[in-house]
Amino acid sequence: MKFLARHILKGSRPFWLCLFGVTWVLSTYSFPLYKALDARWIIKFPKAWELQLDGWISAVMKWLVEDASFGLFSFRDLTRFISSLIEAPYQVVRSGLIDGFSTGQGQQAVEIAPSLSWIAIITILAALAFYAKDWVLAALVGGCFVYLAIFGQWESAMVTLASVIIAVPLGVVGGLLLGILAYLSPLAERMMRPVLDLMQTVPVFAYLVPILFLFGFGPVSALVATVIYAMPPMVRVSTVALQGVPTEIEEAGRMMGCSRRQMMWKVLVPSAMPTLMVGVNQVIMLSLNMVIIASMIGAGGLGYDVLTALRRLDIGGGIEAGLAIVALAIALDRLSQAFSTRTQDALPEPGLSYVKRHPWLVSVVLIMLGTGLAGLYLPAIQSYPESATLTTSAFWSDAMEWININFFDTFEAIKTFFLTYLLLPVKRFFSGVPWAWGIIAIGLAAWRVGGWKLGAMAALMALAIAASGLWAKAMITIYLCGVSVFLASVIGIPLGIWAGQNSRANSVIGAFIDTLQTLPSFVYLIPVVMLFRVGDFSAMIAVVLYALAPAVRYAAHGIREIEPEMIEAGKVSGCTKNQLLWRIKLPLATPSLLLGLNQTIMLALSMLVITALVGTRDLGQEVYIALTKANTGQGIIAGLAVAFIAITADRIVSAMARASRERLGLK
Amino acid sequence: MKSTYTISAAILAAVCASSAYAEVESLDPIKLTTHDWTGQIVNTFIMGEVLKKAGYNIEYVQADYIAQFAGLKTGDLHVAMEIWETTGREAMDEATATGNVVNVGESGMMAVEEWWYPSYMEEVCPGLPNWEALNDCAQEFATPETAPLGRYLGGPVTWGGFDDERVEALGMDFEVVHAGTDAALFAELESAYQRKAPIVLWLYDPHWAPTKYEGSFVEFPAYSSECYSDPSVGINPSAAYDCGKPTGPIWKVAWSGVADKWPGAAAAIEAFTISNADVGSLVAKVDLEGVSIEDVVAEWMAANEATWSTWIN
Numbered sequence: 001m002k003f004l005a006r007h008i009l010k011g012s013r014p015f016w017l018c019l020f021g022v023t024w025v026l027s028t029y030s031f032p033l034y035k036a037l038d039a040r041w042i043i044k045f046p047k048a049w050e051l052q053l054d055g056w057i058s059a060v061m062k063w064l065v066e067d068a069s070f071g072l073f074s075f076r077d078l079t080r081f082i083s084s085l086i087e088a089p090y091q092v093v094r095s096g097l098i099d100g101f102s103t104g105q106g107q108q109a110v111e112i113a114p115s116l117s118w119i120a121i122i123t124i125l126a127a128l129a130f131y132a133k134d135w136v137l138a139a140l141v142g143g144c145f146v147y148l149a150i151f152g153q154w155e156s157a158m159v160t161l162a163s164v165i166i167a168v169p170l171g172v173v174g175g176l177l178l179g180i181l182a183y184l185s186p187l188a189e190r191m192m193r194p195v196l197d198l199m200q201t202v203p204v205f206a207y208l209v210p211i212l213f214l215f216g217f218g219p220v221s222a223l224v225a226t227v228i229y230a231m232p233p234m235v236r237v238s239t240v241a242l243q244g245v246p247t248e249i250e251e252a253g254r255m256m257g258c259s260r261r262q263m264m265w266k267v268l269v270p271s272a273m274p275t276l277m278v279g280v281n282q283v284i285m286l287s288l289n290m291v292i293i294a295s296m297i298g299a300g301g302l303g304y305d306v307l308t309a310l311r312r313l314d315i316g317g318g319i320e321a322g323l324a325i326v327a328l329a330i331a332l333d334r335l336s337q338a339f340s341t342r343t344q345d346a347l348p349e350p351g352l353s354y355v356k357r358h359p360w361l362v363s364v365v366l367i368m369l370g371t372g373l374a375g376l377y378l379p380a381i382q383s384y385p386e387s388a389t390l391t392t393s394a395f396w397s398d399a400m401e402w403i404n405i406n407f408f409d410t411f412e413a414i415k416t417f418f419l420t421y422l423l424l425p426v427k428r429f430f431s432g433v434p435w436a437w438g439i440i441a442i443g444l445a446a447w448r449v450g451g452w453k454l455g456a457m458a459a460l461m462a463l464a465i466a467a468s469g470l471w472a473k474a475m476i477t478i479y480l481c482g483v484s485v486f487l488a489s490v491i492g493i494p495l496g497i498w499a500g501q502n503s504r505a506n507s508v509i510g511a512f513i514d515t516l517q518t519l520p521s522f523v524y525l526i527p528v529v530m531l532f533r534v535g536d537f538s539a540m541i542a543v544v545l546y547a548l549a550p551a552v553r554y555a556a557h558g559i560r561e562i563e564p565e566m567i568e569a570g571k572v573s574g575c576t577k578n579q580l581l582w583r584i585k586l587p588l589a590t591p592s593l594l595l596g597l598n599q600t601i602m603l604a605l606s607m608l609v610i611t612a613l614v615g616t617r618d619l620g621q622e623v624y625i626a627l628t629k630a631n632t633g634q635g636i637i638a639g640l641a642v643a644f645i646a647i648t649a650d651r652i653v654s655a656m657a658r659a660s661r662e663r664l665g666l667k
Numbered sequence: 668m669k670s671t672y673t674i675s676a677a678i679l680a681a682v683c684a685s686s687a688y689a690e691v692e693s694l695d696p697i698k699l700t701t702h703d704w705t706g707q708i709v710n711t712f713i714m715g716e717v718l719k720k721a722g723y724n725i726e727y728v729q730a731d732y733i734a735q736f737a738g739l740k741t742g743d744l745h746v747a748m749e750i751w752e753t754t755g756r757e758a759m760d761e762a763t764a765t766g767n768v769v770n771v772g773e774s775g776m777m778a779v780e781e782w783w784y785p786s787y788m789e790e791v792c793p794g795l796p797n798w799e800a801l802n803d804c805a806q807e808f809a810t811p812e813t814a815p816l817g818r819y820l821g822g823p824v825t826w827g828g829f830d831d832e833r834v835e836a837l838g839m840d841f842e843v844v845h846a847g848t849d850a851a852l853f854a855e856l857e858s859a860y861q862r863k864a865p866i867v868l869w870l871y872d873p874h875w876a877p878t879k880y881e882g883s884f885v886e887f888p889a890y891s892s893e894c895y896s897d898p899s900v901g902i903n904p905s906a907a908y909d910c911g912k913p914t915g916p917i918w919k920v921a922w923s924g925v926a927d928k929w930p931g932a933a934a935a936i937e938a939f940t941i942s943n944a945d946v947g948s949l950v951a952k953v954d955l956e957g958v959s960i961e962d963v964v965a966e967w968m969a970a971n972e973a974t975w976s977t978w979i980n
Contacts, residue, residue: 065737108694108724209734217700217730217738296703298729311703311850312875312954313857401861408862416811526850530858534820534846535812615847621824624847628825630734630758 015448023441027432042434050469054633061632065213079214087220090166097121098158117371117382118149120364121158125331127364132338144331152389153302153324160301160328163294164287167223171231171283176276178231179238180264189239196232201602201646203609203620204229204293205627206639212297213632222290222299230286237279241272277340284336285518288329292520302328303520310526315400316393322523329518400527408531415537423483423536430479435466438475446648450655457651461644470619470641477618477645480536480611481604484543488600492548493593496555497581500589506556513549521546521610529614539611546607550599558592559585588664594657601649605642619645692929696726698745700735704849705960706873706950707749710774712964713975714748714939721979723932736762745922746771746936751778752915753871754826759920769923771933773916775940776873780828780912782819782885783870783877785856787863796886798837805840807865813842820855820868821845828869829895829908833887836906841867856880873946875954887911931979938978 026033034042068075095101095115102111116124126142148157182189204225215221245268253267269276295303302325309317355362375382433441439462447455465474499506525542532538562585570584586593608620615621619642626635699715701708715725728744736758738744750759762768784795791807794800808817819841821830830843846852852868853876859866860880867885870876887910893900894910901909919936926933949967952958968975 212731212734213737216743217728217735297731297734300729304729307703308705311853312705313850313853314957404858404861408858408864412811419812526854529851529854533810533855533858534844534851611847613847614851615823615845621847625825628731628733628823630731630737 012448019441019444023433023437024429026434026437027429030432030434033434042436045435045466045469045471047469049467051467053468054631054637056633057636058631058633061210061213065210076214080216083215083220083224086166086170086223087218090162090219090223093165094159094162097162098155114372114375114382115158116368117375118154118384119371119381120368122146122149123367124364125335127360129335129338131360132335132342137334137338141331141335144327147327148324149384150388150390151320151324152384152386152391153305153321154384156300156302156305156321157324157328159299160288160291160303160325163219163223163226163299163301164284164328164332167226167230167287168280168283170223170227171287172234172280174227175231175234175279175283176238176269178235179279180242180269182235182239183242192235196235197647197650198640198643199228200232201605201643202636202639203606203623203642204290205609205623206635206642208293208297208627209630209632209635218298219300222294222297225297226287226290226294226299229290230283233282233286234279237282238272238276241275241279242268244275245271274340277336281333281336281340284332285329288325288332288518289520291325292522306520306522310522313526314393314397315527316391316396318523318526319396320392322519325520326515326518330514400530404530411531415532418540419537423479423540426483427476427479427536430475430482431472433475435471438471439463439466442648446652446655449652449659454651454655458648461648465641465644468637468641470622470638473617473619473622473638474641474645476616477605477608477620477642480539480616480618481543481601481608481645484540484547484604485597485600487540488544488547488604489551489597491544492551492596492600493555495548496552496557496596497559497585497589499552500556500559509552509556513552516545517549521607522613525610525614534615536616539614539616542611542614543604543607546610547600547603550603551596554592554596554599555589558589558596561592562588591657591661591664594653594660598650598653598657601653602646605646605649608642691722692931694724695928696724697925697929697932698726698728698743700730700738700744700747701727702730702732702735702749705875705953706946708960709946709949709953709964710941711748712960713941713967714746714936716964716968717939717975717978718932718935720975721931721935723929733758736768739920739922740765740767742767742922742924745925747920748939749774749776750918750920752918753778753780753828753913755918756915759918762920767923768920769926771919771921771937773940774919776917776943776946777914778917779872779884779914779943780822780826780869781871781887782867783882784867784885785860785863785880785882788865788867788882791865796883798839798885798887801867801885802837802839802841808841808867813844816840816842817867819843820852820866822849822852822869823847826869828912830869832906832908833910836901836903836909837887838903873943873950875947875950878947878951879955885911890914935978 030043034040040046064075066076070078073081098115100111100115101113102109104110122142122145125145126138129141130138148154178192182192207228208221208225211221211225215224249267249271250263253263258267291299291301291303292306293303295301295307302321305321306318306325309315309321371381379385380388439459442462443455443459445455446458465471495509499509521542524545525538528538528541532541566584566588567580570580575583608616608618609623610620612618612620612624619638622638623635623642626632626638697718699711701711711727715727719725728738730738730744732755735744735747739747740762750756759768759770763770782798782801784792784801788807789795792800792804794803805817806815808819809815810818812818817840819830819834821843822828822845824845833839834841834843846855846868852870856866856868856870856876858864870884888894888902890911890913891900892913895907895913898905898907901907903909919939921933921936925936945967949963952963953960
């Protein structure tokens, strides 16, 4: 870390030392100072100055839900109409995957057609994988789905798959359209950017309550929340992808005499397709990340299984359902990536019959119909027989008990060490900072890094947090995230450097962090609590595990992107291996490391709400309390406070990355 | 899952040639809410199955415990089977005040919430379950973070319960640590129980935990409403909350339109009662033995036909 600090802060060390020194002194002596001057405002934002924004927001929300009207219909009618528009296709997909089609309601319902059999669904996906790439991918995708069947997760997995099938196209199309708008109009882009920042950083819990009110109770609300959460990367990627289309292609389109519409849909979008598929992939992954939270408001499926298993401390059940989410994520991720790199097939000879031209399509349809009919007589063909499912639940519980009984004391000692020498001192430092100085300090730091505009923005955001009466909780948040980001970087960057230099390490580490990112954190949160008790340390472990991935990925990326000539030059000058790493590779990888740091901070902040489930006293808890009390205003204010911290951190780190890139003479 | 029911119900209906049942007022489904704890889901499924026997259509909707009131007020949701006096009173009063939600009476279960310890602690702290005996061996419960004070693991802050105030008022040498969810609460209990390590924490009944783990609730000075509101009442003359927690009924609530649209169903919902012990054993079957909720409910329905058939007549 030291070299990083040296590299970034080159030439301005006195300023930073001074800033830190003053902050440290004020933080340590703020309490005696308040006692000596009898000025309580030093440590606590005066109640009288607090803005009562949460009350207003709640009132506006109430008006929106109960009274707002466009004359002919109310606002609620509008959202309910949208809700029914989403629900109709969702029900169709769900019926097709698992429920079967029927008419009439309740006990009068009559089944018309069964759902697709499990064999048919696996065949379809494997065939798609083969179509997109090759037999290896088909085997992988098929294998993931067979896992779902064998471990008894089929029914829930299909419910989750149904919501992914609806949420992903909504997110992709919506994101693409907004991205195009931003590409066409710089004004729209400027207006959209802060909204996107908020969509990505305000914790989902903060807007769940208003969504429930507007879209009704049930899977649609969960879908809406998922789309809001998963769409922003698609918007950004779309804009970048379109801007990245070479001007030559655009020129060629113009020479052909394309109309504006043809230009967009026949030239620009197809040329940007490979990059756009990165966005699609992000939408899929984020939708699956939302599975647990969505299940809290009625989405059901695998997320619900994870939650209920862990609530009755069935750790094995939780792990199996969690791994089912990972399997689904891997299958869909690899499939979408394969489609993004797929090359066009040669057209089949026109003279052949339909069956010969489309052998795959025909055989898949035959299997669908065949298994459907056979399933009427043999239930095992329609749905995987329950008696043939496996479970490893007992194994996990026993393993957990063994670890708990034999190693608890060791863990306790490790925990005490970290608490005494890292967590508690940092906590004391941050919670001691008087709010007034905190605002000035963050303003100064941001000004130094990114100019006066950034400084003013950071100070204003800090002031807004203080004025909402959330200063203390915000400081706890910064402390918890700060420590976690530090540890994630300490662990992640070396791993990333290793992965960047060694391809075998890369494949192992890559699989490991992929699993960590898609495995719902709730799955490992409960075992962590069993071993480390409720408290900041457990929360920190969960955050570190989740936020590790970008630190590793970007470090590996940064190392791999270094031009070989640079390394050759180093070797020629007689660098040792160590010197090569510290003097050449790391400085050159700094911009990438900073980007990784940025993403690590974002992920750490997005885990806050989950750590509130362990029991922390930060902004995440504030959001969670608001959710359980259905207090819209409180939730949104606390959510905005989290977003402000995230945005400030993002801007500061990005400015650092920019400065370091300029210093290195990179683009 | 919901629709598997509809399907099996459909087959059943087809077999029984639907006319076997009495005519019901409306075939629109009655929406019962389910939350995230097993006891509530079991009760709701029992109610739902009984209503199905009477010929009504049922839909189970997963909804948040407090947020559901917004849906009950507008008629999006119809029936909630468990509102605990101890945790849901405020929200329920606010909703019934609007006139759109009605309290349909007690469910027969009593909510018990109190400090709880595993029975192996009785050897370490003679005199338990008395609270003074607990206080005398507070240091047994200490952890590095709380030492020299004992550590008491309280429920999520949203559950209320005034534990911080209680510790203060009774002058107890404990520090209250709040778990974030009940899952975290029981994870710690499981961990401590496996190691026979000291623990005292918030537990509630009906729940599977008091069935699975041997132990008892701590006995505090008896609760009275004056004890909470009037500092002068109780052991400590200058502080309120110097007593145990209240116990209270678990209520059923419904959208006010239920009685107009499905009068028969409303009567059945009002008649529903079940005891703590019954629910406790059903919950233990689901959460400890891993039997599915549907099977447990079906078994109960078969064994208690005499009970539930009176609800729908």
